[in-house]
Amino acid sequence: MSASSDFPQRTKQTRRWNLASLASFHLLDAYTDFMLSRQAMNCTPATLSFYQYTAGRFLSWCEAQGVTTPEEVTARLVRQYLATLADKADRTLHAHARAIKTMLRFWHKENYLPGAVTFEMPRIVKKRLPRLTEDELRQVLKACNARDRAIVLLMVDSGLRRAEVCALDWQDVDMQTGAITVRRGKGRKPRLSRIGAVARRALLAYRRTLKDRDGALFRSKGGGRLTGPGLMLIFRRLSKRTGIYVTAHALRRTWTILALRAGMDVLHVQALGGWTDLEMVNYYASLEDEDLLQAHARFSPVDNLDR
Numbered sequence: 001m002s003a004s005s006d007f008p009q010r011t012k013q014t015r016r017w018n019l020a021s022l023a024s025f026h027l028l029d030a031y032t033d034f035m036l037s038r039q040a041m042n043c044t045p046a047t048l049s050f051y052q053y054t055a056g057r058f059l060s061w062c063e064a065q066g067v068t069t070p071e072e073v074t075a076r077l078v079r080q081y082l083a084t085l086a087d088k089a090d091r092t093l094h095a096h097a098r099a100i101k102t103m104l105r106f107w108h109k110e111n112y113l114p115g116a117v118t119f120e121m122p123r124i125v126k127k128r129l130p131r132l133t134e135d136e137l138r139q140v141l142k143a144c145n146a147r148d149r150a151i152v153l154l155m156v157d158s159g160l161r162r163a164e165v166c167a168l169d170w171q172d173v174d175m176q177t178g179a180i181t182v183r184r185g186k187g188r189k190p191r192l193s194r195i196g197a198v199a200r201r202a203l204l205a206y207r208r209t210l211k212d213r214d215g216a217l218f219r220s221k222g223g224g225r226l227t228g229p230g231l232m233l234i235f236r237r238l239s240k241r242t243g244i245y246v247t248a249h250a251l252r253r254t255w256t257i258l259a260l261r262a263g264m265d266v267l268h269v270q271a272l273g274g275w276t277d278l279e280m281v282n283y284y285a286s287l288e289d290e291d292l293l294q295a296h297a298r299f300s301p302v303d304n305l306d307r
Contacts, residue, residue, distance in 0.1 A: 030070040030112040031059045034103045046163075054099035070112040073104065075119040082122060093122045131253040132156075136244045143241045148234055150206040151218060152251065153199040159255035159273045160193060162228050162248035168217040170207075175200055182274070191274050256281065 038051055061081050067073065078100055085093050097119075104117045132140065137156065141149055155165060158180060167184040174180075178200055180193040195203075207213055216225035235246040252273070259269050270281050 026069045027059065027062065027067065030107055030110075031055065031103070033110065033112075034106050037106060050095075051099055051103070054096045055103045058096070058100050058103075070107050071114060073107075073113070073117060075117050078104075078117065078119050090122065090124050094124050097121050129253050130245050130247070130250045131257055132244065132246070132250060134258075136242075137254065139242050140238055140244055140246055143238055146202075146206040146209050147218065148238065150199070150202040151231070151234065152238075152246075153202045154195055155248065155251040156255050156258070157195040157199040158193045159252050159259070159269075161252065161274070162231055164274075165218065165248075166226050166228055166231060170214055170217055173200075173203065173217065175204070189274065191271070193272055 034055065035048070035051060038048055043051075058078075058081055061084070062073065062077070065077070067077065078097075081100075082093065082097055085096055088096075098121070101119070101121070104113065107113045108116045137152075140152060144152060151165065154160070160168075160180070160182065164182050164184060168180070168182075172181045172183065173195075178194045178196055180195060182191050182193055184190075203217075210219065212223070218226040218231075220226050220230050231248065235248065238244075238246045256269060256273065259272075260266065266278065266281060270278055273281065275281055
């Protein structure tokens with residue numbers, strides 16, 4: 001009798017547990033389907049990691065709030081989540097919002113949502129980004145050994161990204177012409193870049209310090225290929241030695257500014273930098289007051305009126 005009275009109770013508990021699991025699975029299922037769609041689109045590992053972190057973090061937060069189905073995700077819920085990230089940099093906050101918006105659009109398209117979920121994107125405050133002045137660049141170069149000098153000169157002369165530099169092999173650099181074949185550009189897009197004679201001489205000086213002069217262009221102290229974290233460590237050490245903020249992004253911005261100041265066409269900057277549109281060129285350029293004043297002094301409409 002006791003056993004028979006206990007049996008229905010266990011059945012109800014099991015049923016309630018199954019229903020809760022099913023609801024939770026529905027939210028996870030929608031997220032998993034979204035991630036599979038990105039894989040099917042042949043997104044790069046970096047892009048997949050971006051969505052796993054941003055969209056995945058939002059998913060975990062939703063579950064912690066008791067949200068178990070995609071239908072429960074509303075614009076209000078998204079705003080509440082973004083408010084928890086208010087201490088992040090504006091571009092970081094915008095990136096999280098962008099990932100969520102992409103996922104919600106997919107959910108709506110695939111009928112996980114009864115209607116479109118729309119929300120305002122966080123505002124990005126335009127500010128001048130860190131870069132090196134010419135004097136700062138000279139100070140950094142004085143603090144470099146042969147390898148680090150070659151790295152800094154190559155990055156400032158070519159505008160290559162951190163991952164692109166680490167992926168380079170010696171065969172990718174033509175020492176006669178300076179042409180660099182970037183085989184693993186952002187978004188898996190190969191492109192051509194170039195370095196001048198000064199950067200090439202620095203590479204040759206570094207190459208003379210190596211026993212194995214083939215394979216990876218830049219090596220760690222252990223002899224393996226230099227990794228992204230390894231490159232970041234090099235820049236942190238240079239920053240500590242010089243008191244100058246050195247990062248891969250700062251060097252890329254330095255290249256952008258110096259190239260534009262030297263008269264390079266903005267479309268050439270876009271192509272060499274591997275940007276898909278001019279918006280990112282404008283973001284990286286962030287011309288300073290000095291550049292604007294010099295430009296006006298050169299092209300003043302009134303001063304040129306009678307020329």
